[in-house]
Amino acid sequence: MTGVAYGAAFAHWRDGCGDGWRAYTHHAFVEGLERGSLPRAAFLHYLVQDYLFLVHFARAWSLGVVKAETLDEMKTCASTVDALVNHEMSLHVKICAEAGIDEATLFAATEEIENVAYTRYVMDAGLQGDFLDLMAALAPCCFGYGEIGARLDGSADAQTPYRDWIETYADEDYQGVMASVGQMIDAAVLRRLGPDFAKSARWPALQDRFATATRLEVAFWDMGLRGA
Numbered sequence: 001m002t003g004v005a006y007g008a009a010f011a012h013w014r015d016g017c018g019d020g021w022r023a024y025t026h027h028a029f030v031e032g033l034e035r036g037s038l039p040r041a042a043f044l045h046y047l048v049q050d051y052l053f054l055v056h057f058a059r060a061w062s063l064g065v066v067k068a069e070t071l072d073e074m075k076t077c078a079s080t081v082d083a084l085v086n087h088e089m090s091l092h093v094k095i096c097a098e099a100g101i102d103e104a105t106l107f108a109a110t111e112e113i114e115n116v117a118y119t120r121y122v123m124d125a126g127l128q129g130d131f132l133d134l135m136a137a138l139a140p141c142c143f144g145y146g147e148i149g150a151r152l153d154g155s156a157d158a159q160t161p162y163r164d165w166i167e168t169y170a171d172e173d174y175q176g177v178m179a180s181v182g183q184m185i186d187a188a189v190l191r192r193l194g195p196d197f198a199k200s201a202r203w204p205a206l207q208d209r210f211a212t213a214t215r216l217e218v219a220f221w222d223m224g225l226r227g228a
């Protein structure tokens with residue numbers, strides 16, 4: 001499958017996932033956003049959980065600053081924390097406020113087990129492993145939503161009520177953040193594993209981290225649908 005260009009490491013990981021990548025990026029939940037047929041209750045259930053997810057992802061990207069080996073890696077991780085807490089989360093706060101859910105309620109919501117599994121899996125990848133383990137676990141989230149946003153921006157039904165969600169991820173600045181994350185990951189892989197990175201002894205373990213995080217994305221959409 002071809003998608004938006006987020007770099008060579010990502011392309012290897014995505015193709016190494018087989019059908020898993022499509023199961024994530026073409027999930028029924030995503031189709032519901034595209035067609036506008038997703039029940040509002042499912043969307044809000046997802047969005048409350050996703051707010052909590054982003055809190056933990058901001059922690060994980062902050063761990064990237066701690067595990068970085070170059071200033072460039074540090075800068076990209078720090079800007080991603082900024083994009084998360086100061087931009088992406090505003091979408092969640094705004095839509096939930098319109099539905100009568102305030103930010104304190106969002107922060108105090110109970111995490112679904114799929115949310116606990118995914119966010120803590122990523123944190124553990126970074127705590128147990130090095131910078132590359134952390135990036136392999138974080139990559140599906142960035143590049144999957146990047147692909148979905150870019151695709152749905154062109155394909156979504158004109159009357160879908162989920163246009164602002166789609167635009168958050170299709171947004172040029174946001175796509176720019178994802179592209180620079182892709183470049184930084186390629187440089188990080190090259191620095192540690194060399195140009196034949198996919199043939200290195202470490203690659204299968206990194207591929208496994210990416211594939212696991214991709215499965216956890218599928219489970220996250222499933223969890224959203226359960227809220228309908």
Ligand SMILES: Cc1ncc(C[n+]2csc(CCO)c2C)c(N)n1
Nearest residue numbers: 050057080083084088141142145220
């Ligand atoms: C379940 C779930 N997966 C991925 C994203 C998207 N996302 C989360 S963090 C990040 C990188 C920096 O903003 C991106 C693209 C989401 N919101 N929820």
